[in-house]
Amino acid sequence: MSDLSPYATSIVRLFPDSAGTVLWFIDPVPYEVASLSAGLEHDLRAWEQSYEDALTDDFEWRSDALASQYTEDGRSLAHRLAHELGGDFAVEFQSYEDGADALNVRISAPADNPDAAAAFAALADAARAEHDEMRVARAEHEHARAVVRAEGGPDGGPLYWSATAPDASDRPEPVATISGELTTMMNVLGLQPADDRVLDAIDLVGGLSENSVFEEGDLTVLYLTARDAGTDFLFENRTLASVIIRTQPQAKYGAYPRPDALIDGLSGAATRAEVVARFGVPEWTSATADRFVVDGRYLHVEFDGSGRLVRITLMVSAP
Structure with missing residues (x-):
């Protein structure tokens, strides 16, 4: 940055x-x-x-x-x-x-x-405080990458993030399905910022508080942030690559305004056992996170020290 x-x-x-x-x-x-x-x-x-x-x-x-x-x-x-x-x-x-x-x-x-x-x-x-907060936001996105990089892929193979949305034939086979407000977020993965469906998803969090752009080699990263609503929309080369949603307040972020409405059947402070019971065996796991294939997308779920849900990252492609 x-x-x-x-x-x-x-x-x-x-x-x-x-x-x-x-x-x-x-x-x-x-x-x-x-x-x-x-x-x-x-x-x-x-x-x-x-x-x-x-x-x-x-x-x-x-x-x-x-x-x-x-x-x-x-x-x-x-x-x-x-x-x-x-x-x-x-x-x-x-x-x-x-x-x-x-x-x-x-x-x-x-x-x-x-x-x-x-x-x-x-x-x-x-201005300095806002700049520092942007650094935190960037670090939080890198956190999801770092977790899986440290653990390695499920087969020990190389890890990567795709900046281009795959077509339907490239999507992973669905292992679980989902209903609730999270489906709106999941359905806009792979779309561009001005798409009406993306704007509808932004409306769910009450609008944006800020945006920022980073250059990483050939990759242009656009962050659209709703800080009070604990949500980031991350675009890579104008494609929505991931959505980060905090169900509990974290590091200068608020929480998603309706955490209990995100996933039907789960509260915004669900236990790890409850998440696994809802989605089945994760396709990848670490000490503090599980990743599931849901409706052909990746659902990366993180837990706090007590094993409670704190953050969800929706991804077009898994690392």
Whole structure:
């Protein structure tokens, strides 16, 4: 996973873009969050309005003089903002005027506006925390792989994960069947993110809280996460390869909102014995997990120290 961008932690950008603010810290920062002085906020709003007034309906400058004035005012405002934020933050301004030089200014002095500096420091802390949570999410996905890699396949052979959904002829022979809300998740394996059936599955968890993309060689991995609902949808090269569902809260995740409705006949805190009784002998097992072939897909079930169900991973292909 790539390092966190300085545009989320230490560089504030200044530009108008129809966002209701000209302050950007990766995302637009509302003025009520930024805690700037009243005078600076007023002048930033006026600058954005003057920019809009300086453009034609075709978004061209009405005159070179207006373009130059926009740049001059922007540079002045960037310096004022830098003084309010102090030395912990740089302010970057790249004018829309053709040929104008970019400005990056950092003041070697304490903040003139401690409230504004504290507001942006809080945003930076939140960005770092979210970045760390993404690392946790990535690690949790790798956990399922690591478990089976450590144990080896059922026949001791090599282990792999497929980034491409197999066609029906490649699916494993079904050993068990399933009913309950988990069937919706299972049926969308192998589909693409914009498929209506995937969107229906996302609706089951109440929508997404975040998304992230990772590059791993030739593989592009997209995570769609519903953190409060304890669910990750993992796409490999735009194909839904796995769905991770937590039936109990874990490591900055909540639990699936209706764990007892996931699998008819099993509670969200079922014992390992109850899971085996429901699905039969697992086709692979380890100290803390069992894997079953269910409706032609793989169901990887993990248990806590007391032998209770804590996490389910649905997979197109087994390692």
